[in-house]
Amino acid sequence: MSKESFDDHAEVCENGFSPSRRGFLKAAAAAGAAISLSNTLAYGAGESGYWAKDLPDEKLIDMFSTILRIRWHERTMADKMLTDPTYRGYNHFYAGQEAVATGVCAALRNSGPFDQIDLVYSTHRPTGHALAKGVDMKLMAAENDFRATGLNGGYAAEMHLSDPSVGFIGADGMIGPGPVIATGSAFAFRARGSDQVVVNFGGDGTYATPHFHSALNNAALLKLPFIYVVENNLYHQYAHYSFSVPMKDIATAAEPYGIPSVVVDGQDVMQVYSAAKVAVDRARAGEGATLIEAKTYRYYNHWGAPGAKPGELGAFGYDPLAISSFRPEREVRAWMQRDPVDICRNTLINWEVIDQAKADEIEATVKQEVLDAFAWAAEQPLCNPEDGLKNVFVDGVVEARQFG
Amino acid sequence: MTAPVASNPGKPVINLETEFGRKRVVNTGIDEMWMVAATLGAGLAGSKAATYIPYQGAAMPFQIIQNHAGKLRSMTGGKASMPVVFIMEMTGQTPGFAGQHSDYEIDSYYAHIPGVKTVIPSTPYDAKGMMVSALRDPNPVVFLYPAGLRELVEEVPDEQYEVPLDKAVVRMEGSDITIVGSGGGMPEVLKAAEALTAEGMSVEIIDLRSLKPMDTETLVKSVGKTKRLLAVDQSYYTLGPAAEVIARVAENVDGAKYKRIAFPDAPPPASPEMFLWMRPNAGHIAGAARKLVG
Numbered sequence: 001m002s003k004e005s006f007d008d009h010a011e012v013c014e015n016g017f018s019p020s021r022r023g024f025l026k027a028a029a030a031a032g033a034a035i036s037l038s039n040t041l042a043y044g045a046g047e048s049g050y051w052a053k054d055l056p057d058e059k060l061i062d063m064f065s066t067i068l069r070i071r072w073h074e075r076t077m078a079d080k081m082l083t084d085p086t087y088r089g090y091n092h093f094y095a096g097q098e099a100v101a102t103g104v105c106a107a108l109r110n111s112g113p114f115d116q117i118d119l120v121y122s123t124h125r126p127t128g129h130a131l132a133k134g135v136d137m138k139l140m141a142a143e144n145d146f147r148a149t150g151l152n153g154g155y156a157a158e159m160h161l162s163d164p165s166v167g168f169i170g171a172d173g174m175i176g177p178g179p180v181i182a183t184g185s186a187f188a189f190r191a192r193g194s195d196q197v198v199v200n201f202g203g204d205g206t207y208a209t210p211h212f213h214s215a216l217n218n219a220a221l222l223k224l225p226f227i228y229v230v231e232n233n234l235y236h237q238y239a240h241y242s243f244s245v246p247m248k249d250i251a252t253a254a255e256p257y258g259i260p261s262v263v264v265d266g267q268d269v270m271q272v273y274s275a276a277k278v279a280v281d282r283a284r285a286g287e288g289a290t291l292i293e294a295k296t297y298r299y300y301n302h303w304g305a306p307g308a309k310p311g312e313l314g315a316f317g318y319d320p321l322a323i324s325s326f327r328p329e330r331e332v333r334a335w336m337q338r339d340p341v342d343i344c345r346n347t348l349i350n351w352e353v354i355d356q357a358k359a360d361e362i363e364a365t366v367k368q369e370v371l372d373a374f375a376w377a378a379e380q381p382l383c384n385p386e387d388g389l390k391n392v393f394v395d396g397v398v399e400a401r402q403f404g
Numbered sequence: 405m406t407a408p409v410a411s412n413p414g415k416p417v418i419n420l421e422t423e424f425g426r427k428r429v430v431n432t433g434i435d436e437m438w439m440v441a442a443t444l445g446a447g448l449a450g451s452k453a454a455t456y457i458p459y460q461g462a463a464m465p466f467q468i469i470q471n472h473a474g475k476l477r478s479m480t481g482g483k484a485s486m487p488v489v490f491i492m493e494m495t496g497q498t499p500g501f502a503g504q505h506s507d508y509e510i511d512s513y514y515a516h517i518p519g520v521k522t523v524i525p526s527t528p529y530d531a532k533g534m535m536v537s538a539l540r541d542p543n544p545v546v547f548l549y550p551a552g553l554r555e556l557v558e559e560v561p562d563e564q565y566e567v568p569l570d571k572a573v574v575r576m577e578g579s580d581i582t583i584v585g586s587g588g589g590m591p592e593v594l595k596a597a598e599a600l601t602a603e604g605m606s607v608e609i610i611d612l613r614s615l616k617p618m619d620t621e622t623l624v625k626s627v628g629k630t631k632r633l634l635a636v637d638q639s640y641y642t643l644g645p646a647a648e649v650i651a652r653v654a655e656n657v658d659g660a661k662y663k664r665i666a667f668p669d670a671p672p673p674a675s676p677e678m679f680l681w682m683r684p685n686a687g688h689i690a691g692a693a694r695k696l697v698g
Contacts, residue, residue, distance in 0.1 A: 146500065155678075157501070159501070159502055176434070176461075176464065210435065236434060244433025383677045385677050385678050388668070388673045388675075389682075392669065398668050399669070401664070402684045404634065404691065
């Protein structure tokens with residue numbers, strides 16, 4: 001089964017989960033058997049399945065750059081929240097989870113006509129997914145700061161960021177409905193005979209919702225091109241996931257639906273990419289859904305930057321918003337030892353794709369891009385109050401009712 | 405049963421789970437449907453039960469309340485036992501959080517359901533007294549809790565006391581105009597009343613407190629005297645509580661003038677500039693009152 005302990009799942013990914021098992025999956029599906037990607041089978045298949053290693057240098061550098069863009073976007077925004085009293089933006093910070101969004105989106109089709117690109121459904125923690133899918137950082141920064149020229153005209157802010165032009169259907173402030181809606185997009189692709197796929201990102205908190213199970217059930221019944229990426233960062237809002245999940249690995253939940261699942265190290269972008277590529281290939285080939293559980297961690301608290309210090313990565317100590325549980329500082333620091341930025345950087349240096357100097361140069365370029373994006377956003381105009389009556393329907397405005 | 409919600413920073417919190425133990429009180433996953441359905445099920449099994457639904461998901465369990473809690477007494481010929489309380493947190497007060505987190509609309513939805521009492525206190529005194537009444541009530545109660553009021557401070561009795569679940573309250577007596585509001589809208593209504601009183605207007609203020617059943621008698625008595633009614637909602641304009649207030653008064657009072665203030669029929673945008681312009685405030689209320697009286 002694919003539900004090894006966290007410590008040895010790295011090997012599972014590196015050694016297994018390759019498309020050559022499609023034949024087996026098909027046969028098993030035909031036989032009506034419940035399928036899960038088996039560790040034993042993976043070794044038996046004798047293939048590396050470590051697809052990331054075959055990627056062109058340019059693509060690998062692009063992935064490293066994306067991780068850095070997310071990291072510095074989050075750090076810069078957290079610092080603004082902490083130091084600039086006039087700044088009104090907020091975020092559910094994604095720092096620590098960068099490799100998940102980056103690895104998954106690197107396996108997707110992100111540019112081209114809308115009826116050909118892959119779609120991503122995101123969460124209340126969307127900025128990493130947005131950047132990885134190709135959303136413009138300047139426009140996003142302006143949106144998060146409620147600017148009229150922001151990505152969504154100031155209507156959305158962080159929790160409703162949306163850019164269909166790159167297939168980023170968008171953020172969602174609710175826990176539950178996202179994956180079910182995403183299966184509807186997958187159903188449309190199937191109906192249209194398109195090879196597009198849908199990725200739904202959801203946290204460990206989504207497991208407890210009825211929507212999680214509805215999405216998997218219908219994706220399995222209809223063999224939809226649907227990939228559920230569970231980002232298990234161990235906490236839903238302020239509670240450890242053991243409050244709402246009765247097993248260690250959420251990937252286990254895909255088994256009864258006959259949906260292949262895999263647990264990956266969400267801190268290693270190469271492992272995430274390799275798993276995502278296999279899932280995307282399956283979905284494009286009409287072979288149905290996959291669930292990927294990425295074990296990961298967020299460096300900041302659930303919302304905003306409480307417990308963080310300007311210029312320093314991460315938030316520590318008691319979250320003043322938490323009621324029932326909070327994250328031990330040692331846990332946060334332990335996870336920060338396996339940092340997705342460092343892992344990606346070291347991998348590329350080990351593979352001789354880049355050297356230290358090049359890595360530093362990429363990081364410097366990214367930091368400047370982020371600073372420029374926030375500076376641009378800060379100069380954008382605020383919204384016109386009356387525009388609040390627009391965008392209710394495609395045409396026209398609704399009536400003002402607040403004046404009597 | 406409660407979801408792992410946030411508390412108020414710096415404010416004391418009684419953690420019911422540690423207070424009463426996990427056998428009786430549980431912090432659940434973010435599954436509002438289970439929280440409400442299980443509360444109802446506990447009631448049907450003969451237990452008093454309550455749940456707290458954070459504002460983000462307060463309409464998720466709608467179907468359970470509308471189609472089950474609201475109808476089971478009738479559909480079972482009175483046999484169903486449902487001594488349950490659904491505490492529904494509402495927002496609508498905080499700019500910047502967009503359609504799902506700055507909305508104020510569930511008062512209209514839940515008040516429409518027969519068989520469920522829907523109440524909305526606006527003061528700490530009423531919140532405690534109506535909670536006691538709701539927990540003692542044999543009927544399902546939707547207890548709307550406008551989160552924007554959580555910072556209100558008022559001395560309340562230590563002992564338990566009941567505030568009725570079917571009576572509006574006159575917050576200020578006057579003879580020129582009746583202004584009716586509820587829940588999260590009340591602070592702005594009272595602020596407007598203060599300004600109007602300073603200008604010499606004699607204002608009567610009614611806090612609905614209960615949306616279902618709605619206290620028609622208090623409304624009719626007041627407008628029968630003032631002959632002018634300004635009904636104020638934080639909810640959307642169409643089919644909000646203010647529409648019901650005006651309809652009930654119009655059916656019973658001759659020769660009165662009416663006006664209604666509400667949030668436009670639009671989801672609240674994130675931008676504070678747009679949101680604060682759209683949300684009914686004391687200035688809007690006072691302005692409409694002046695027009696109605698003047």
